Amino acid sequence: MSKNESEYVIMKALKKIYCSRFLKKANVRSNSGKMVCIREEYHRRIQRILNASGNDKATLFSYIDNVMTEHFSTYKKAIDVLDEEYKEQSIF
Template sequence: MKRIVVFGRGKVAPTKESKPQDYKSLFMHEAETTARSGKTAYISKEHHERIIKIVQVIGKNEVSLFSYIHNVLEHHFATYKGDITDLYEKNIGQIF
C-alpha cells in the first residue's frame, strides 16, 4: 500500500445548491493547506497509480497528489454531510 497525507479542514467544496462546476475546476487546484500539516493514511497501490495518472494528465502536473485527494474528500464530505451525520447519529447508541 502507498502512503498519502490527508488533513481535516480547509476550503469547502461547493454544495448541491452551488453553481455546478466541471471536474477540472472542482478538483484540479492546489489546497490552501500544505501536506505537512496533515496525517498519514494508506491507499492501495492501484488507487495510487490511478490518482497519479489523473493528476499528471488532467492536472498537467500542476496539482499535487495531496491537493487532488484533499479536494475530492472535501467535495465528498460537502455532498454527503447530511447522510453522514444521520448515519453517525443512528450509530451512537444510548447506554440506558
C-alpha cells in the same frame, strides 16, 4: 449541431468542471494532515490523472483533499444521520 459535436461539447464541459473541483491546490498545507495508505491501483490512477492534467499545482495530497471535501459536502446529511445514531449508542 450533430450528436458527436454535442457529446464533444458536453465532455469538454465535464472536463472543465472536474479540473476546477479536483485538480486545484488544496486550501491546507500537506504537512498539517495525517498519513494514510491508499491502494496501489488508485495511486497509479491518480498520478496518471495529475500527469495528464499538466497542472503543477495539483498534487496527490491536493487531489485527495479535494475529493474528500466534495464527498463530505455531497453526503453531509447522511453523515450527520450516522453521527447522530452513533451518539445515541450506549457504551454499556
